[in-house]
Amino acid sequence: MKIYEKSRVKLADAKQVLAGGVASTLRGSMKPTPLYVESASGVIVKDVDGNEYIDYQLAYGPLILGHAHTGFNAKVSEAMAKGITYGLQHDGEIELARRLTEVLPCADKVVLSGSGTEAVMLALRLSRAYTGKSKVVRFHGHYHGWSDSIFTSFPSPDMMQKATSAAANSVPPGTKGQSELSLQDVILLPWNDPEQLESTLREHAGSIAAVITEPVMCNSGCILPEPGYLEKMRELTRELNIVLIFDEVITGFRLSPGGAHGRFGMTPDLVTVGKALGGGIAVSAVGGRKEIFELIDSEQVSHLGTLNGNGVATSAALAVLELLTQNDAAVYGTMEGHAVQLASGIRSLFGKHGMRGVVNQIGPVFHMMFIDEDVVTHFDTFQKRNAARYAKFAELMLEEGVLVRPNGLWYLSTVHEAGHIESTLAAIDRVFARLTEGN
């Protein structure tokens, strides 16, 4: 049995002065207790009780190079020695912007920001200014940050049944304290449903500024778009003068150097990226068509932020892009190979232990769930998973020295090795045996 005593004591201490005890609400739900970290290197995280874990949570996505990568750290330290931020211009901004326009196929130009939430806020603002319209279509199960104008809670299956038309559609706020008026422009639709998308867009074309989508629904089940669905979305939005935004905060630089749209050969009007871009340092970007960015060139749309484009952020992003793209076929091939090995290994273990489950995988990311279904292609099916059982699984995996998110999403990095994958599968085998004990 692992001991988590020091983490427990620290949480109690934190709660005296830090509201909620943790720095981002989601982290508080970790069982048996939110962990306090002593240090981390490569894929190994060491907590304050001396326990070590192979990390597949990777700070919720940013650590595509793992922890404390030496090449990355050297570049960022070099930049820090020249001054962290100036509130003035410097070469790093131009270099990063140019590099982003090279790797992101849809980006003629970019803007730099600090977080995924801010990038989405700007993309929505640009869409409204560009089209002169105000409504935004978003989808059940997707997450686009926590700003008031887009943050919704995930609806219950019951509510989804009721939400069959845009008119009957009520959009649940994501949190108490959020003005309901802030969501009045949001139309919430089921994803992977081309008919409903088409009828809603045609009916409300005169008032819809943007459709925002994760190109792969990583936040709920790592569900892939059904063949032709994103293409249909692209055709309709183009025809109806609606800005198509791909929120690639998770998929950006992860599914390929050019993200999901690069991998799928698609061209959204705007793309938002963050997480992996900074390798753990706060930086995000919006990329897209130059006609839309003319609104910023002409100062009709404001884009602000004290720390935007700071030297640490730009050097971090440039280092990530360099390390990912200097031998991209090998780098992405290895990450994906490990994800495939884990996903297929987990499927075999479901069989071995007589358990029902699904693993949806693409590139170096996958979602594992316990569910009585053979495939999960829609959010309403995903909602039927046994989330409590998965949370127990994640807790038991900690005991085995493997750190996974309690919600089922796994990330691979460039520094996971074959040995990590093998020992992880052996750990899952033991945990499945414990989960099925007595059943």
Ligand code: PMP
């Ligand atoms: N969009 C997507 C698709 C995300 O997954 C996230 C974060 N999980 C965000 C936006 C918000 O990013 P951040 O947490 O950096 O504000």
